Amino acid sequence: MLFLVLGRGKTGSKIADVAHEHGHGVRVLGEEENRNAMALTGPFLAGFDAVIDFTTAEAAVSNMRACLATGARMVVGTTGWYQHLNDMKAIALRKNAGLLYGSNFSIGVQAMLRTARELALALPHYKFSISETHHKDKKDAPSGTALSLKKVLEGANPALDVEIVSKREGDHAGLHVIEARSEDDCIELRHEAFSRRGFAEGAVRAAEWVAGRSGVWEFSEIAAQLS
Structure with a gap:
């Protein structure tokens, strides 16, 4: 397959490496080459089996509008844009495109979400309560993963009001800790990413899955098929 990776950051670069390891061809576009999605034309996108976006919230929305309008297949791991989700779904369904999005493409985090419930x-x-720590350059806080964990916990028990504490420091790939506390004891559920490889592996496998498919899915809906 041939994948287009949007974003030359640390995660985007790791995705390109993993995709090569899987035997795929890869083209990487940095934001400086694709301002306002100007590079994402129909003829250009026609050569790719899937587009993988790990950019910024603002850039991702422009990228999705451009790609989905051509009927492309997309994997979007960028967070902070979900207020536009209904619009993106509508475009994907109208254009018979494929959109697979998620707050975290780590298979381990998907297991944590199921366990949290x-x-x-x-x-x-x-x-x-939830605490999360990420690298100092991460823009959104709380993280999309922390918000997903909160949603799962409160969905399982509507009486809960789960507080999230966010930290941004160093080059941390990602730490999420759920604490369940009573007067008698405390239980912790913890996921720590040692590198960005887990996210990259999940994103590449997601791109392999969505290629040739039409529809809209949240990653947690299909992650079990990849584990």
């Missing part, structure tokens, strides 16, 4: 169901009277 079970924990909230098992401990209905505990107080839950």
Whole structure:
């Protein structure tokens, strides 16, 4: 397959490396080469099996509008744009495109989301909180993953009001900790990314999955098919 990776950041570069390891061809476009999605024309995109976006929230929206309008298949790991999700879904469905989005493409984090739901169901009277730590250059806070964890916990137990504490420091790839506390004890559920490879591996496998498919999916809906 031939993939287009949008974003020359650390995650985008790692995705390109992993895609090569999987035997795929890769073209990488940095934001300086694609301002306001100007490079994403129909003839250019026609040569790619899927587009993988790990840019910024603002750039991702422009990129999605351009790509989905041509019927392209996209994997979007950028967060901070979900207020536009309904619009992006509408374009994808109208143009028979494919959109696979998610707050975290790590298979381990997907397992944490499933486990978090079970924990909230098992401990209905505990107080839950989330702490998350990422590198100092990450723009959005709380992280999309922390918001997904909060949504899962509160969905399993609507009585919960889960607080999120965010830290931005160093070059941390990502740490998420759920704490369930009572007067008698405390349980922690923790996921720490040692590098960006886990996210990149999930994104490449997601691109392999979405290529040739039409529709809209959140990554958690299909992650079990990849694990």
